[in-house]
Structures are given as structure tokens and as C-alpha cells.
Amino acid sequence: IIRPVFTARPKATVTIQPADPVFTGETVTLTCDIGSGDDWYYEWFKDSKSLGEAQQRKEYTISKVAASHGGVYTCKGRQSTEPRYSETSNAVTLTVSERPKPAVSIQPDDQVFRGEAVTLRCDIQGGGVSNWQYSWFKAGSSTAVSYKQQYSISSVTASDGGTYTCRGAVRGTSRYSHTSEAVTLTVSERPKPAVSIQPDDQVFSGETVTLTCDIQGGGVSNWQYSWFKDGSSTAVSYKQQYSISSVTASDGGTYTCRGTERGTSRYSHTSDAVTLTVSEKPKPELTSSHKGAALIGNPVVLYCKLDQSAGWRFYWSKHTQSPENETKTETHSYTISSVSVSDGGQYWCRAGRGTPVYYTHYSDALWINVTGTTRSDSLTVSPSRAQHFSADSLSLSCEGQSDSTGWRVRRYTHSEKVSDCSSGLGSVTGSTCSISSLSTSHTGVYWCESESGESSNPVSITVTNGSVILDSPVHPVTEGDPLTLRCLYRDPKPSNLTAEFYKDGSLLQTQTTGEMTIRTVSKSDEGLYHCKHPEKGESPQSWISVTGASFSVFSLLSSLMAVSPYLLVTIVLGVKCYRAQARPDEENKQ
Structure with a gap:
């Protein structure tokens, strides 16, 4: 009896390269390894279904794997000799994932x-x-x-x-x-805050003070602010603006601020320290431009002196006024342009700043006495106009005074000194001063003065190197009279005389004749006038005063303010010094 020989059936094994899992788009190779003999025909299965296109191939390659290729894979072999079939391989799972992005x-x-x-x-x-x-x-x-x-x-x-x-x-x-x-x-760069104090770093008890911490740069917009006083590590405020509504001496000291970005531990540099000084409420000093009695018609300037003057407005009151009717000025001076008897009396001043307003104490009272003595008003100017060309001649005469004996022409100019004709201004004949060749240094205020110290109303003379002047009256114009203004030119004169006339900087008229006329002058016509030619240029400005409208030294000096603010200031100071020096001589003659 011949007994058959049985050979064990081999088992297939599946491997995947690259190792599971794989990313979409990669190339994947599944290999079926049976191990005995090379004459196998291979059969592939996915999810227990035959992959017909993969028959007889030991390697099953997917060149661009997609999610649909994922699944469970097996394989087995078949051959012509015994054993005719291998066992089915173990199942392997192909997982296909999207390539991740960090x-x-x-x-x-x-x-x-x-x-x-x-x-x-x-x-x-x-x-x-x-x-x-x-x-x-x-x-x-x-x-x-x-x-x-x-x-x-x-x-x-x-x-x-x-x-x-x-x-x-x-x-x-x-x-x-x-x-x-x-x-x-x-x-x-780590930013550094800047600190500012309003209204000032020197304040007074009871004022409202605001310290502001400003941080620029660093790319941060959501700062949390911290304020520190006198080097303490404990913050006194966490707001950008640290306000103290009514400061006391204990609030004085050094302050710094720093910013921390909200929600993080990032912080700015610490600011430079600023010092807040708190003083007792101040009391201004009230003074006057006049020593002794003020003459009727003269200007009087009151000064409210305060050492720390940043941001202050000034308030003025008189014994006839109630406190709520105080006069407010932006500067520390208050001018009565033409003093009358009713201006005499007792005056006070105080200063205020901030919102709500913080007020200083009132000053001590100051008495203003007014005397009825008036001045003569006749200084003759030839040519009789306020503006002149340089190199022209000019004559100023006091001969028209009721008593011309002992009168002389005096002036105050950029030289900052009071001088008369005999000191080099021009040549003197009696009470007449003649200047043969004017220069811009002759611009100034001129008046007649007697040996006894009596003086006429002053006049303003302007000398220019330019090509255009305004022919305007040197003395005040009487209300109701006509007034003609002309544009005059240095040679050669233009063929086209068309000129523009301005008052206080605003265009009034354009005249082809080069002159304009106000038929009936009124108080509202007072102001600074000048003219302009399209080719020659424009004239200086001159003040035209109307009698009955408080003509005074003050209104005259307003014209100089437009020409030279520096000259105006020096005139006021110079006249004060001159009068102070003259007073002892007058006392010696009595």
C-alpha cells in the first residue's frame, strides 16, 4: 500500500512600506511573502474583496495614496504543484492620513x-x-x-x-x-514714559493738579499705568492721568510712572522723576506805572506781579465794583488808556488758572490819584504827515506854544534814551529842530517840553527805507471832519497809481487815483492804516486817532506796536526812567 505524502501548506505574510500610517500623496508598497518556492501566483484582497488588478504580483504598489486606499489587506498564493494554495496571510491595516501642518x-x-x-x-x-x-x-x-x-x-x-x-x-x-x-x-526698544504736569510743577495749596504718563512706541496700545511717589514700590494710582483735586503740602514730592502691558508681564522703562512743589496760596503785588498823581488824559498801566505766572489770567477790581464784575485780562497788566477823574480810587488784583478756576489771594489795595492839570498839544511837523522816506528832510517846531520861550523838541527812539535836537538829532533854531537827512533811526515819539517840565501831546514819526509811505495826519482828526489818505512813492513814481488801503489789516478800498477819502470821520475810524501798491510794495502802518475817542499816549503807542513792539516796550520804560530822574531837579527849583 502506497500512502500519500502530505506537505504542510505555507502561510503568506504581508508587510507595508513605509510603515503605517502613511500620508496622502506618498507611494506605498504592500509585499506578500510566502517563503517557499518562487512559482507562486499572488492574489490580493482589500476588506475581504479581491483586487483583480493585483493578481500574480508579489508587490502591490500605490503610487499616490489617497484616503480611499485605506483598509484591511490580505494576500494568498497559488501554484501548479502541491500544495496548490498557501494559507491566507494575516490581515494588515493601511491607515492614510492628511499630511499635518504645524x-x-x-x-x-x-x-x-x-x-x-x-x-x-x-x-x-x-x-x-x-x-x-x-x-x-x-x-x-x-x-x-x-x-x-x-x-x-x-x-x-x-x-x-x-x-x-x-x-x-x-x-x-x-x-x-x-x-x-x-x-x-x-x-x-523698551519705551520710556514722559511725564507732564498741569498746570505747572509749582502749584499752590488747593489747586487741582493732573500728572499725565505718556508712552510712545513699543507697539503696545493697552498699557496699564502705575504711579509711584518718592521712590516707593507701592503705586499711588493706576490711571494714565493721576489727578489730585485739592493739593496739600503732603502731595509735594517726586513722581515716576511705568507701563505694563495688560494681560502680560511686559513693562516699559520707568520715567524720569518729576518734582511737584506745593506752596501756600500766593498774594500778588499790585503796582502802577505812575508814581504820584496821574494827569487827566494820560494812560495809566497797572501791573499784577506774580512770581509763578504760568497759565494765569488776571482779574481786576475797583472799590466801586462788586467782585462778580471783575475785569479779566490775559496778561498781568491793565491799562486805562486816558485817565479821567472818575478813574481815581482804590484797585485790587488777583490771578486765577485751571478749570474750575483756582484764585490767588487779592493784592493789597492801590490808590490812583488823578489831577486835573492838562498838557499843551501843539508840536508842528513839516511835512505834516506821520510817515517819511529816509534821506528826506523834516522840521519839528514848538513855536506854536502859547509861551514858546524855553521849549525844546524831545524824542524817544530805538536808542532807548530821551534826547533833544541839540544832542545830535538835528540843527536847532530857536524852538525848531531841523533834520536834513532822515534815517530809520529817527523813527520814534516826539514832543515839546518846557524848561519847567510841561510837555505837549506826543506824535509818532515813522521813517522807512521802503518805496511806499502813507500820507496820514500826524495829529488826531476831529470827529466829523473829512480825512484823505494818499499813497506816496519814492522816485521813480509808478505810472499806475492804483493802490489798496487797509485798516487793522483788512482791505478797505482799492482806488485808481492812489488816494481815499472818508467824508465824515467817526470814532469807529480810529485804527492802524497802511496802503499797498502792486509793484512798489506796501507802506508801514500808522495809527490815526479821532478826538473825542480817548486820544492818549496809549493810542499813539499802539501805532508803534505795529511798527516795532520792541520800541513800544522801551519807550514805556524809558519815559518812566526819565520822569524819575527829572523829579529831583524840579524839587530843587522850588
């Missing part, structure tokens, strides 16, 4: 200050991979700057700023994740 985060922020610590973190979710090798790249370089999941810089500098990306590689393979989106790290 997410990058920066702590504490993507905008940091120089010297701060920064950490960039690369997180890769999905893909079924747990053994990533991380790589960090900075724009402009192909070499990785770090191979750790967290890239830390302990103290950033400006050179660390830039654009960063990260990528993951499966350890031991050449398989990669996508590259992350780029993130930009901005490194700025």
Missing part, C-alpha cells in the same frame, strides 16, 4: 522688547506620528536654527527679529510634515 505660537508675544525672553513653540497635531523631529528656520537662511520643539531665546536682540517657520520629520525616515505658516517676531 502650528506656531510665541510667548509672551510676537512683539517684544529687547532683552526679554522669548519662546517659539511648534505643535503638530494629527498624522498618527508621535516621534517627530522638529526643525526651525528663519527667513533668509536654509540652515535650521534649532531642532527642538520649543525654540527659546533668553535675551532677544534686534537681530533676533524676523520671520520664522517650523517643520516636522518622522524620526528615522525622510517623511515630513507640511511647513508651518510664517510668524514674525518684532523686537523693539
Whole structure:
């Protein structure tokens, strides 16, 4: 009896390269290994269904794997000899995942200050991979700057700023994740706050004070502010503006501020210290431009002196006024342009600033005495106009005085001194001063003065090197009279005489004849006048006064203010000094 020989049926084994899982788009190869003999025909199954196209191939390759290729794979072999079939292989699962893309985060922020610590973190979710090798790249370089999941810089500098990306590689393979989106790290200088104090760093008890902390730069808009006093580590306020509604001496001291970005630990530099000084409520000193009695018609200027004058307005009152009717000025002076008897009396001043207004104490009272003595008003000027060309001649005469004996022409100009004709101004004949060749240094105020100290009303003379002057009266115009103004020209005279006439800077008229006439002068016509020619240019300004409208030295000097503010100030000071020097001589003659 011949007994058959039975050979054990071999078992197929399936392997997958690359190792499971795989990313979409990769090439995947499944290998069916039976191990005995090479004359096998192979059959592949996915999810227990035959893959007909894969018959007779030991390797089943998918060139661009997609999610639809995922599943359970098996294989078995068939041959012509016994055993004719292998056993079916063990089942292997092919998992197809999307290639993951890293997410990058920066702590504490993507905008940091120089010297701060920064950490960039690369997180890769999905893909079924747990053994990533991380790589960090900075724009402009192909070499990785770090191979750790967290890239830390302990103290950033400006050179660390830039654009960063990260990528993951499966350890031991050449398989990669996508590259992350780029993130930009901005490194700025740590900003330093600037502190300001309103109304001033020297304030008075009871005032409202506001300290403001201003932080520019650094790329931060959500600061949390902290105020510190006298070096204390405990903040006195956490607002950008630290207000003290009614300061006391205890609020004085040095203050600093600092900013911290809300929600982070980032902070600015500390500001420079500012010192707040709190003094007792001040009391101004009230003085007058006149010593002794003031003449009727003269100007009187009151001065409210306050050492610390930043931001103050000044308030003036008289014994006939109630406090709510105080006169307010922006400057520390108050002018009575033409004193009358009713202006005599007792005056006070005080200052105020801020909102609500903080007031100083009232000054001591000052008495203004007014005397009825008046001045003569006749100084004859030839040519009789207020403006003159340089190199022209001019005659000024006191001969028209009721008693011309002992009268002389005096002036005050840029020289800052009171002088008369005999001191080099011109030639003297009796009470007449003749100037043969004018220069701009002759611009000033002129008047007649007697040996006894009596003086006429002053007049303003302006001398210009320009090509145009305004022919305007040197003395006040009587209300109701006509007034004609002309534009005069230095040779050669223009063929076109059309001129524009201005009052207080505003155009009044344009006249082809070069002159304009006001038929009936009124008080409202007082002001600063000048004319302008389209080719020759414009004249200086001159003040035209109307009698009955408080003509005074003050209104005269207003014309000089337009020509030379410096001259106006020096005239006031010079006349005060001159009168002070003259007073002892007058007393000696009595």
C-alpha cells in the first residue's frame, strides 16, 4: 500500500512600506511573502474583496495614496504543484492620513522688547506620528536654527527679529510634515514714559493738579499705568492721568510712572522723576506805572506781579465794583488808556488758572490819584504827515506854544534814551529842530517840553527805507471832519497809481487815483492804516486817532506796536526812567 505524502501548506505574510500610517500623496508598497518556492501566483484582497488588478504580483504598489486606499489587506498564493494554495496571510491595516501642518505660537508675544525672553513653540497635531523631529528656520537662511520643539531665546536682540517657520520629520525616515505658516517676531526698544504736569510743577495749596504718563512706541496700545511717589514700590494710582483735586503740602514730592502691558508681564522703562512743589496760596503785588498823581488824559498801566505766572489770567477790581464784575485780562497788566477823574480810587488784583478756576489771594489795595492839570498839544511837523522816506528832510517846531520861550523838541527812539535836537538829532533854531537827512533811526515819539517840565501831546514819526509811505495826519482828526489818505512813492513814481488801503489789516478800498477819502470821520475810524501798491510794495502802518475817542499816549503807542513792539516796550520804560530822574531837579527849583 502506497500512502500519500502530505506537505504542510505555507502561510503568506504581508508587510507595508513605509510603515503605517502613511500620508496622502506618498507611494506605498504592500509585499506578500510566502517563503517557499518562487512559482507562486499572488492574489490580493482589500476588506475581504479581491483586487483583480493585483493578481500574480508579489508587490502591490500605490503610487499616490489617497484616503480611499485605506483598509484591511490580505494576500494568498497559488501554484501548479502541491500544495496548490498557501494559507491566507494575516490581515494588515493601511491607515492614510492628511499630511499635518504645524502650528506656531510665541510667548509672551510676537512683539517684544529687547532683552526679554522669548519662546517659539511648534505643535503638530494629527498624522498618527508621535516621534517627530522638529526643525526651525528663519527667513533668509536654509540652515535650521534649532531642532527642538520649543525654540527659546533668553535675551532677544534686534537681530533676533524676523520671520520664522517650523517643520516636522518622522524620526528615522525622510517623511515630513507640511511647513508651518510664517510668524514674525518684532523686537523693539523698551519705551520710556514722559511725564507732564498741569498746570505747572509749582502749584499752590488747593489747586487741582493732573500728572499725565505718556508712552510712545513699543507697539503696545493697552498699557496699564502705575504711579509711584518718592521712590516707593507701592503705586499711588493706576490711571494714565493721576489727578489730585485739592493739593496739600503732603502731595509735594517726586513722581515716576511705568507701563505694563495688560494681560502680560511686559513693562516699559520707568520715567524720569518729576518734582511737584506745593506752596501756600500766593498774594500778588499790585503796582502802577505812575508814581504820584496821574494827569487827566494820560494812560495809566497797572501791573499784577506774580512770581509763578504760568497759565494765569488776571482779574481786576475797583472799590466801586462788586467782585462778580471783575475785569479779566490775559496778561498781568491793565491799562486805562486816558485817565479821567472818575478813574481815581482804590484797585485790587488777583490771578486765577485751571478749570474750575483756582484764585490767588487779592493784592493789597492801590490808590490812583488823578489831577486835573492838562498838557499843551501843539508840536508842528513839516511835512505834516506821520510817515517819511529816509534821506528826506523834516522840521519839528514848538513855536506854536502859547509861551514858546524855553521849549525844546524831545524824542524817544530805538536808542532807548530821551534826547533833544541839540544832542545830535538835528540843527536847532530857536524852538525848531531841523533834520536834513532822515534815517530809520529817527523813527520814534516826539514832543515839546518846557524848561519847567510841561510837555505837549506826543506824535509818532515813522521813517522807512521802503518805496511806499502813507500820507496820514500826524495829529488826531476831529470827529466829523473829512480825512484823505494818499499813497506816496519814492522816485521813480509808478505810472499806475492804483493802490489798496487797509485798516487793522483788512482791505478797505482799492482806488485808481492812489488816494481815499472818508467824508465824515467817526470814532469807529480810529485804527492802524497802511496802503499797498502792486509793484512798489506796501507802506508801514500808522495809527490815526479821532478826538473825542480817548486820544492818549496809549493810542499813539499802539501805532508803534505795529511798527516795532520792541520800541513800544522801551519807550514805556524809558519815559518812566526819565520822569524819575527829572523829579529831583524840579524839587530843587522850588
